[in-house]
Amino acid sequence: MKFVSYNIQYGFGQDGRFDPERIAASIRDADVIALQEVTRGYSRNDYADLVDIFSTQFPNYFAAFGAACDVLVDHSVVDGRLCERRFQFGNMVLSRYPIRAVRNLLLPRHRTYDKLNLQRGALETVIETPSGALRVYSVHLDHVSPDERIAQIGFLKERVFGYLSEGGALTGAIEFAVADPPLPEDFLMMGDFNMEPESPEYIAMIGRNDAYYGRAPRAGFPTDAEAYLKARPADGYSWISEDGTRRMHLDYCFVSGGLAGRLEACRVDTSARGSDHLPVWVELAEG
Numbered sequence: 013m014k015f016v017s018y019n020i021q022y023g024f025g026q027d028g029r030f031d032p033e034r035i036a037a038s039i040r041d042a043d044v045i046a047l048q049e050v051t052r053g054y055s056r057n058d059y060a061d062l063v064d065i066f067s068t069q070f071p072n073y074f075a076a077f078g079a080a081c082d083v084l085v086d087h088s089v090v091d092g093r094l095c096e097r098r099f100q101f102g103n104m105v106l107s108r109y110p111i112r113a114v115r116n117l118l119l120p121r122h123r124t125y126d127k128l129n130l131q132r133g134a135l136e137t138v139i140e141t142p143s144g145a146l147r148v149y150s151v152h153l154d155h156v157s158p159d160e161r162i163a164q165i166g167f168l169k170e171r172v173f174g175y176l177s178e179g180g181a182l183t184g185a186i187e188f189a190v191a192d193p194p195l196p197e198d199f200l201m202m203g204d205f206n207m208e209p210e211s212p213e214y215i216a217m218i219g220r221n222d223a224y225y226g227r228a229p230r231a232g233f234p235t236d237a238e239a240y241l242k243a244r245p246a247d248g249y250s251w252i253s254e255d256g257t258r259r260m261h262l263d264y265c266f267v268s269g270g271l272a273g274r275l276e277a278c279r280v281d282t283s284a285r286g287s288d289h290l291p292v293w294v295e296l297a298e299g
Contacts, residue, residue, distance in 0.1 A: 013141060013296045016042040017150070017202035017265060019251075019289035022051050023062060026252060026285050030057050035286035036069035042293070044139060045070070045106040046150035046202040049287075050077065052100040053085050059097065063104060073106040078116030080133030080152070103135040103150035103203070112145065113138040113181040113193035117171055119153070119164040127156050134168055134203075138180060138193050143299035145194035146271075147175065151203030153213075161206060161213040169217070172199060173232055201234055201266040204289060208261055209239070217266065234266035237294050238278040250280050250290045265294040274299060 016039045023032045039045055050062045063077045079100035087096045105111065115136040121129060134151040151168065154160040171178070176195055185192045207213035210221075219233045229235045238244045249259035265278060277295040284291050 013043045013143070013298070014041060015044045015046070015148070015200060015202065015265065015294045015296070016291050017046040017048075017204075017263060017294075018284075018291040019048040019152070019204040019263060019287060020062070021049050021287040021289065022054055022057050023060060023065075024057065024287065026256075026288055030060075031286065032060070032062060032065045033069065035284075036066065038281065038284045038286055039291055043108045043141075044148055044200075045073075045104075046135075046148060047104040047106070048150060048152040048204045050102055050104045052079075053098050054101070055085075059085075066104060066106065070106050073108055074111040074139075075104065075106050076111050076114045076135060076137050077104045078102045078114070078133055078135040078150075080116070080118060081130040101130055102133055103152055105135055105137045105139075105148055105150050107137070107139050107148070109142070110140045111137045112140050115181045117168070120160070120167050121154065121164075122157075122160060124156065129154065129156060129160075132164065134171075134201075136171070136180075138196060140194065143296075145196040147172075147196055147199035149199065149201040149203070151201055151205065153204070153206045155206045158207070158211070158213055162216050165213060165216050168201070169232075169234075172201065172234070175199075198268045198270045199234075200268075200271065200294065202264070202292065202294070204263050206262050209236075209244070229269035229272040231269060233269075235269060235272045237265045237267055237275050238280075238292075240272055241275055241278050243278050248280060249282075250292060252288055252290075254288065263289055263292045265292055267294075271296065 079102040081101040117134040250263035
């Protein structure tokens with residue numbers, strides 16, 4: 013199975029061109045897609061509904077969207093009815109396989125006074141794959157403050173590792189005349205974490221590195237797929253600054269310990285030009 017994560021920067025590429033179709037073409041081969049910076053009602057891309065655009069680009073995929081930030085842009089009265097235009101900013105998951113359950117997890121944040129700080133989120137989906145149910149998270153952490161990111165990582169890990177005891181989105185569903193969704197232990201957390209390898213936030217996520225054993229997969233800590241496979245180049249990157257002078261590795265796929273042994277490949281597609289970020293691809297062997 014092929015998974016990909018892509019921060020799509022509202023649909024704008026490194027060349028400044030708004031081209032969602034170019035983005036879709038670069039990830040067409042994936043079975044499960046995690047997108048970040050998906051917008052509706054944003055003036056910069058002419059108020060494009062990127063949720064609808066990507067659902068249309070992948071018409072045979074199940075789709076889920078979670079708006080972490082949702083504010084009123086303007087409103088009007090049309091034919092006697094109030095019509096709102098809202099700016100929505102969030103994460104999306106597209107899947108060839110059924111998405112059985114969804115939770116939109118809102119991450120901790122603090123007010124800023126002179127820098128943009130939107131509410132961030134992690135979209136949790138339960139996907140019924142041919143090898144069994146998995147959780148897939150599309151995640152976007154704060155871009156300004158390491159302290160904010162560490163708090164968000166702590167909250168996110170509580171939700172991810174406490175999933176079975178929390179019961180996910182729904183239990184006892186027979187009262188609503190629907191079947192209980194699966195409660196899978198294994199997961200992939202994919203997205204733009206806005207942190208570099210071995211930063212304090214990165215260590216908060218996966219733990220400290222042992223001088224001899226490295227980071228053995230263990231309960232309570234996710235595994236960095238690319239690092240586990242030793243596939244990250246020393247000069248690897250997943251983001252390029254607007255002027256092209258700076259490159260950083262900010263995007264990851266973290267997996268549960270139970271999936272580490274199924275990892276077959278992980279790579280960053282440096283040929284993609286649909287965003288200032290680059291897609292991160294992960295392949296899992298059948299379970």
